[in-house]
Amino acid sequence: MEHTELPGIVDSHAHFFPAALVPTPTADPRWPLLRPSTEDQTRGGIYQGDRLFRAVDHSLWDVDARLRLMDAHGIAQQIVSPVPVMLTTWADPAPAARFARSVNEGIATAVGASRGRLVGLATVPLQDVRAAIRELEHAVDHLGLAGVEIGTRVEDRELDDPELAPFFATAADLGAVIFVHPMDGGTGAVRREGQPYDFGFGMLSDTALAATALLTGGVIERHPDLRMGFAHGCGTLAWAAPRLGLALSIWGEEGRSDAFDDLLRQLWVDTLVLDPAHLPLLVHRFGADRVMVGTDAPFIPSQLAGVRDLLAGAREHGLSTTQTDAIARTNGRAFFTREDPR
Template identity: 55%
Template sequence: MQETTDRPAFGAGVDTHAHYFGTDLVRALSGVTDQRWPVLVPGSEGTGRIMLGDLLFRTVRSVLWDVDERIAELDAAGIGLQLISPVPVMLADWADETVGVACARATNDSIAAAVGRSRGRLAGLGAVPLPHVGAAVEELRRVIVELGLAGVEIGTRIAGEDLDSPKLEPFYEAAQSLGAALFVHPTDGGGGVVRRAGQPYDFGLGMTTDTAIAATALVFGGVLERFPGLRVALAHGCGTFGWAYPRLRLGAKIFDGADPARLDQLVRSVWVDSLVFDPGHLSLLTHRFGPDRVMLGTDYPFIPGQLEGARGFLASAEALDPGQAARIHADNGMAFLGAGTANG
């Protein structure tokens, strides 16, 4: 039956892009002294600091680690379920295998504990030491089978390698077999991606370009063709990929003889979040990736206004019909979380 209301009838939302950093990691990883590993220092009056050695990386709010405070804000925003993932700086791709495994295991145990305390309000993505593929596959299996998390967050590049590196194929095979959700997120804040450094260039162009390059590796590098059951989402609305894709597709046809229709199918096999800051952009995302592949993402708790403004943001997207907006708010995120089952 077709909806006749002019505004979406939103139920409880599903936020698929949110980060968590547990205070339990300070003790669990006290032996990791490399200054590239972040340390959370809770402060007073609901604030804290993420430190990289003596360098302040970020000032944060206590909802980053306090599950009860987080749930109160989810209640106020009408969010029924939130998918939490590591703060990207916690993806320790710089580490040797021993340290990388220790960081990933502690991070995953911390996230699983937060999910367990949430009374069904949180789902979790973990981390894997992906430069060390054998260890990453082993930890991925533990994440899914033992900890019951939905999948893992990975970077847009892995220790300097793009996502179509042949070295990563055993990991993709395991993720497909286990039905693990993969969430692709920039790890270096957009630094070094475009020729202008600093802000707003890194945040505004670097991160979105980095994400688009990752998507290009997945689509044009053959990853999605070789692993058709892979369940993967890209942060920040897939960056600039949605805009660049027609030119990429034409180039692939001219220079490589690619089939544009097949490329379209591959593109529409991925999920993207709605974190694009302009409701007008949502029409392109639904056109490019499909109305069932765009899901709510807020980058909570780092970008003010995104969580509490999610309903209004989707409702103001004039190109979306009410059913599409409501699906982005909840149903599509649930599909991303529940689309796979382990069989390996």
């Protein structure tokens, strides 16, 4: 799909929940459901069964409200992906595939109504690789979505599991992007659960572990043109990379340390690190053309409102205007722009 090039900031990490999403017919309470408030149509909640998962406002599901929010903060385009709770790899494959199709059709409808302002990512039932491939092909070729959001693991399988290899090969063949997002709010990624540990450490560790699996497990090496983006600045990976390289030089195959550094620069990462002083390290580690704005809109309002201050702060910490302009606009657009290699 062709995407209109617009002036302003490109936000590579935002979420959307289609209002018309068809509820699943199974009774499992983990299926997410959007319920707008009966008293205030600008408010609502994501529920799992009768449990409120997250209170939300209508910019999560209303395209016009989303565009007004983007206008208020100078956002020209957003890549919108499912809310991570919508990545239902825990479910049986058949209902998960039906749910994914409903999610993807809803996101495609929102993209179509956005007048070029929104770019959509799909979800797929990755617990069934063949079904995931079918859904990815449908999402890209028929719905016009730019690619897919996946979690950091598929239940007990890491992303370098050989059974998942055909999925990554298909994404590469399609020219589809993959955006990797931490799962379950970081629960289970570090030894201590609950807050502030899950949000403060778990999500970052979860993302870095997933990226490291892809880097050391051969996935990135096999598909050098596959565009893979990682939420939250790829977590702790920018800081852990030198130690990982040293570990590979001691315990890995000869030359793996140098190869690891080169492979790092094939990844794309967002700016959701909450401190402008961290952005120069992201540029140093991943490259000036691989860092792109990410706000987690509409879930962390301060990040959406603070994009310009974040970039200005990064300049105070050593990045050039050319670099921050690329982070603000061209890098994100290069990430989602599909060039069909077939």
